[in-house]
Amino acid sequence: MMDYALIRMNEVFPHDSDVAKWIVGLAIVHNDFVFLKRKLFKTSDDISDWIFETTSVLKILTASLREAIFYLEESEKLEEVRIYINSLPQYMIQKYEILKQLFRSGEKAELLQRLSNTRNITYHYTKPQRKELSEALEASSNEVLAYEENNQKFFFAEHIKNTILLRSLFSPNELKLEKELPIEELIMSIRESIEILIDFSSEVSKHYLKAFCK
DSSP: OOOOOOOOHHHHSOTTOHHHHHHHHHHHHHHHHHHHHHHHSOOOSSHHHHHHHHHHHHHHHHHHHHHHHHHHHHHTTSHHHHHHHHTSOHHHHHHHHHHHTTSTTSTTHHHHHHHHHHHHHHSSOOOTTSHHHHHHHHHTTTOOOOOOTTOSSOHHHHHHHHHHHHHHHSOHHHHHSSSOOOHHHHHHHHHHHHHHHHHHHHHHHHHHHHTTOO
């Protein structure tokens, strides 16, 4: 079994091959998500740190997953890439079909829309003139929050960030309903999608390289 090989880049990844470029992009996605999984799926055991970390982790994961799904969806417009995907082993195609459910025309397009909303609103620091900040402050106007001078973190800022995040993930009607928001279900869907994406991108990249590294 081969453990090590040298890659002659101009042979394996010619610059004029759509498939080669797609594989490179897919491998970049894979590396990023392996890093995100290792670093972000593990949060602190300290409950106060966990409260602060969870929102930041979710913000990064939603934005990254949204961009990865867009990468797959836009790449599929290339005929050479579509033909290559259809030539993959069936078990890889099955994983791709699961990811395709998140495409804008897919069965889970609603999740993609939530990811897009969150990415568009939270991935940038909210400017004072943006309505999201005003709305979050208004929604929190009756809250009384603790302030600890010796704490490195400002709880009021985290509270507002959480409020902005929730308002980006859920519609005003959902927020008005007097029932618990499906946050856990949403996080599980994001996590499952990321796991499938990591597996798919790894398997496809290795499958492609097998033709050159023997």
